[in-house]
Amino acid sequence: MLEDKLLIRKFNRGDGDALRRIYEKYRNDLLKVAAALLNDRSGVEDVLHDVFVSFAKGMGTFQLRGNLKGYLSICIANRARDKNRAAQRQRTVGMDNAGPIRSDISGPAHLAVHSELSERLGSAMAQLPCEQREIIILHLQSRTRFRQIAKSKGVSANTIRSRYRYGLNKLRSILNGELR
Amino acid sequence: MRYPGNIERSIEKSYLENIEVSADAEMDGRILGDALAAMEESKKAGPALAGPNVWRTIMKNRITKLAAAAVIITAVLLGVKFAGGPDMANVAWGEVTNRVAQVDYVHVYWFKSRGDALFRQFEGWYAHGKLVRRGDKGGMTYDDGQTQQKFDEQGRRIGKKPSLFAEGKTFFELFSADLLSDKNEQLSQLTPINVGDDFLIYEVDPPPDWDGSQWLENISVTVGKNSLLPVQMKIFEKDSDDYDLVMFDYEAPEKPPEFFEPPMAASANGQSEVVLDGQEVVLNIEGAPGLKQAVVRLYDKYDGPAEQFPLDYISSDRLDPNFSRAVSEGVRKKYKKKGGPVYRLDVSFVTDEGYESGTLVFLATRLNEAGQCGVGSSAGGLDGWPDGKYRNIKFSPLLKSTEREDTYIVEIRCWLRPKDD
Numbered sequence: 001m002l003e004d005k006l007l008i009r010k011f012n013r014g015d016g017d018a019l020r021r022i023y024e025k026y027r028n029d030l031l032k033v034a035a036a037l038l039n040d041r042s043g044v045e046d047v048l049h050d051v052f053v054s055f056a057k058g059m060g061t062f063q064l065r066g067n068l069k070g071y072l073s074i075c076i077a078n079r080a081r082d083k084n085r086a087a088q089r090q091r092t093v094g095m096d097n098a099g100p101i102r103s104d105i106s107g108p109a110h111l112a113v114h115s116e117l118s119e120r121l122g123s124a125m126a127q128l129p130c131e132q133r134e135i136i137i138l139h140l141q142s143r144t145r146f147r148q149i150a151k152s153k154g155v156s157a158n159t160i161r162s163r164y165r166y167g168l169n170k171l172r173s174i175l176n177g178e179l180r
Numbered sequence: 181m182r183y184p185g186n187i188e189r190s191i192e193k194s195y196l197e198n199i200e201v202s203a204d205a206e207m208d209g210r211i212l213g214d215a216l217a218a219m220e221e222s223k224k225a226g227p228a229l230a231g232p233n234v235w236r237t238i239m240k241n242r243i244t245k246l247a248a249a250a251v252i253i254t255a256v257l258l259g260v261k262f263a264g265g266p267d268m269a270n271v272a273w274g275e276v277t278n279r280v281a282q283v284d285y286v287h288v289y290w291f292k293s294r295g296d297a298l299f300r301q302f303e304g305w306y307a308h309g310k311l312v313r314r315g316d317k318g319g320m321t322y323d324d325g326q327t328q329q330k331f332d333e334q335g336r337r338i339g340k341k342p343s344l345f346a347e348g349k350t351f352f353e354l355f356s357a358d359l360l361s362d363k364n365e366q367l368s369q370l371t372p373i374n375v376g377d378d379f380l381i382y383e384v385d386p387p388p389d390w391d392g393s394q395w396l397e398n399i400s401v402t403v404g405k406n407s408l409l410p411v412q413m414k415i416f417e418k419d420s421d422d423y424d425l426v427m428f429d430y431e432a433p434e435k436p437p438e439f440f441e442p443p444m445a446a447s448a449n450g451q452s453e454v455v456l457d458g459q460e461v462v463l464n465i466e467g468a469p470g471l472k473q474a475v476v477r478l479y480d481k482y483d484g485p486a487e488q489f490p491l492d493y494i495s496s497d498r499l500d501p502n503f504s505r506a507v508s509e510g511v512r513k514k515y516k517k518k519g520g521p522v523y524r525l526d527v528s529f530v531t532d533e534g535y536e537s538g539t540l541v542f543l544a545t546r547l548n549e550a551g552q553c554g555v556g557s558s559a560g561g562l563d564g565w566p567d568g569k570y571r572n573i574k575f576s577p578l579l580k581s582t583e584r585e586d587t588y589i590v591e592i593r594c595w596l597r598p599k600d601d
Contacts, residue, residue, distance in 0.1 A: 005373075014223050016216050023212055031201040044201070049211045056215040059222045121195040140188060141196050145397070146419045157421055168187050175187075 004068040012060050019056055026069050029142060033073050036125070036137045037080040040087055047083060051075045066148035073142035074152045077134045084130070124174040132167030135160055268375050268405060273382055274368030276401075279408045280352045284308055287432035288355065291425040298425060306351040310440040311344070322442035329442050330552065336593060338576040341549040352410065355426060356399060378405050448578070448591035454478045456523070456586045463592060465529075470596035471573065473530040475539075478579075478588060480524035486516035493524070493544075511544040522546055529555065529573050529594065535565055537573055550578040550593075563599075570599040 010018035027048070034044040051072065055062070064071065125133055138144040146164070150157040288304040304313045313321040318333035323343050330339035344354050372380040380403045386396045395417055402412040407430070415424040449471075450463035460477040482489065489512040494504045515522055523546075528539040538558040545551070554574045556562040563570040575594035582589060 014219065016219060019215060019219055020212060023208075023215065027203055027208070028201060031203060032196060032199050035199050035201055036196065045203075045207055045211070049214060052211050052215040053218045056218040057222050059219045117190065117194045118198040121191060125191075125195065136191065137196075140192050147397075147421065157419060161419070171191075172187050 005064060008062060008064045008068065012062055014059060019059075022055075022068065022072075023052060026072055029069060030072055030076050033076045033137055033141050034080055036141060037077055037084075037134060039084050039126070043080075043083050043087075047076055047079045050079050066145065066151070069142055070138070070144035070148045073138050073144050074149065077138055078152075081130060081134065120175065121171075124171050127174055128167050128170055132163050132170065135164045136167045136171075139164060268372070268380060270371055271380060271408065272368060273370040273384075276382070276403050276408050276410065277350070277352070277368065280410065281350050283351070283409065283430065285430070285432075285434045286351060287429040288351075289427045289429070290355075291427075293422045293425065295422075301424075304351075304355075305435050305439070307434060307440060309345060311351065311354070312435075312440055320442075322440065324440070324442075330550075331443065332552075332574070334595070335443050336595065337550070338552040338574070338593065339550045340578065341546075356413065356415075372403075376405075379403060379411070380405055380408075449594050450474050450592040452476070452590060453582065454588055454590050456481055456588065458586075460526075461590075463590075465592070465594060468595045470532055470571070471529055471594055472532050472534075474575070474592045474594065475528045475530065475536075476577075476590050476592070477526045478523055478590065479526075481521050482515070482523075483521035486512065489515050514544075518546070520546075523579060523588075525577055525579065525590070527553070527555075527575065527577055527592065528558075529575070531565075531571065531596070533567065535567075537571075543577070545577060545579050547579055547581055547588075550576045552576055572597040572599075 004022075007018045007022055011022065030048055030051070031044055034047040035041050038044060038047065055072070055075070125136075128136070135146075135149060138149055139146065146160045147157045150160045153160070283306075285307045286305075288306065290301045290304070291298040292301050293299075300316050302313050302315045304311060309325045311321075311323040315321075319338075320331045322329050322331070323345060325345050326343050328339075328341050328343050329337055332338050367384060370382060370384065373383045374381040382401045382403065384399045384401065386398070397416040397418045399416070400414045401410050403410050409430060410428055412428070413426040415426070417423070449468045450465045450473075452461050452463045454461050454476055455478070457479045460475055463474040463476060465471045465474055480493065482493070489508075491505055491508045491512065493508040493511055511522065522544050525543045525545045526539040527543065529537045531537075536558055537555045538560070540553055540555055543551075543553060552574065553576065554572055556572060557564040559565070562572045565571055573594060574597055575592055578591040578593075580589040580591070
């Protein structure tokens with residue numbers, strides 16, 4: 001965290017190496033968040049690209065509240081949500097018909113999902129409401145705090161906590177249905 | 181059939197960890213190239229957004245130029261220093277801790293926020309290496325630099341253990357649970373995140389390996405610009421909007437020396453020898469209305485390596501296994517920090533009516549350290565007694581060694597707290 005604050009200070013002074021360090025430090029985690037949230041994983045690079053270009057534009061005025069990884073992960077989640085909606089409008093296919101996340105994609109980011117449980121979890125995650133899925137991924141993958149997510153959405157931490165719990169319960173019931 | 185596993189762990193281990201993402205150099209180049217270009221554009225746009233150069237505007241006009249010169253000359257003649265310059269922004273936290281170490285007397289107020297309200301938790305007075313704390317309900321803690329003793333609001337001693345200052349801590353390290361220690365070299369270089377007219381504000385994040393990093397989000401400390409002493413500390417917990425607010429007053433009138441002397445401790449209500457892993461012992465209780473006897477059993481002395489401290493140290497059919505494990509983990513952490521030996525002491529009470537309370541099976545005890553404990557009825561709850569009355573038994577056990585290796589003296593101080601107390 002202290003390192004992040006130092007990096008942000010340097011970044012705000014226009015230090016390109018600080019931006020490069022931030023990118024290299026969090027790139028892989030952010031790609032995972034994007035991959036877990038996008039319905040079409042071929043868009044992960046676009047999402048990461050958009051978030052970093054937008055972040056770089058904020059040079060000189062960026063103020064870090066909470067942790068940097070959490071902030072960037074929330075940006076990735078917002079961008080992924082926009083992208084999912086845009087793709088949905090284009091295809092005019094509802095989320096329910098979008099099917100589970102698949103791993104047979106090609107592109108600069110090479111992705112794969114292994115194991116049967118992993119496939120089932122991926123399928124169950126895809127059935128969750130978008131907001132619940134986002135909170136679960138942000139909290140478990142990026143360790144983003146409920147409070148930071150809540151601030152970004154303008155709701156209380158308790159609301160986020162509840163959505164997280166509802167999401168987990170729904171996942172459990174989907175998996176229970178499969179196991180039955 | 182129920183989904184059998186821990187769902188959060190499954191998501192982490194079986195789903196998220198299995199998403200393999202590898203970015204290649206080409207992708208990095210594209211993203212970083214565009215991001216750096218965007219950054220350069222922002223740099224170019226920066227001065228245009230920065231607003232007019234005030235100094236240049238002043239110096240362009242003859243009248244304003246003369247007025248500015250007059251202000252500077254007056255300031256120099258009056259000896260006024262322009263504060264808030266770059267020097268103050270570079271004041272390292274180490275300088276603050278150096279000043280704190282020189283403080284002889286401070287009055288501290290500790291509040292907790294709950295929603296929009298602030299509640300006082302305790303007041304503290306630190307003077308010349310001694311500390312007195314008064315809780316919001318009137319309980320007092322006295323620390324004379326060697327021993328810390330706790331007394332309840334009735335003046336009964338309910339705890340005794342080595343001083344919190346025994347390791348050479350300052351009052352500020354004590355109040356920040358060591359996080360703001362001058363021994364933290366990384367922290368000593370920290371500079372303020374904000375420089376105001378009168379105050380500097382430091383923000384400290386707990387290092388990942390620090391004990392409290394599981395619950396603490398960060399601490400914000402407001403420091404007087406001239407005195408370099410902390411005047412306010414805000415402690416933010418993770419996943420909560422509430423915070424603790426601590427205020428330091430260095431100008432309050434100093435309390436007299438007798439204020440820091442603890443009252444004479446009342447004698448124990450019951451005392452007996454107990455044998456480690458031996459029979460339970462029944463103590464007759466005196467001077468505690470409503471309580472007749474205490475039943476004590478001592479077992480499970482542990483004095484081995486902290487890493488091998490048994491995580492099933494606390495176990496009972498009455499307790500949820502996760503709770504037992506969490507308590508055992510807590511005991512292990514404390515053991516690792518403070519060393520041993522540690523003993524498990526079970527204590528239950530018999531009331532004047534002959535009702536027996538439950539036992540506290542998770543009472544991990546150290547020699548010569550009294551703790552504050554409480555039990556209700558064996559049925560659970562404080563009003564689940566056979567006659568339906570509310571009874572909360574507060575007690576403080578103290579274990580002392582004897583000349584015999586397997587025999588100890590247990591002292592019990594106890595009282596029955598009715599509902600209206």
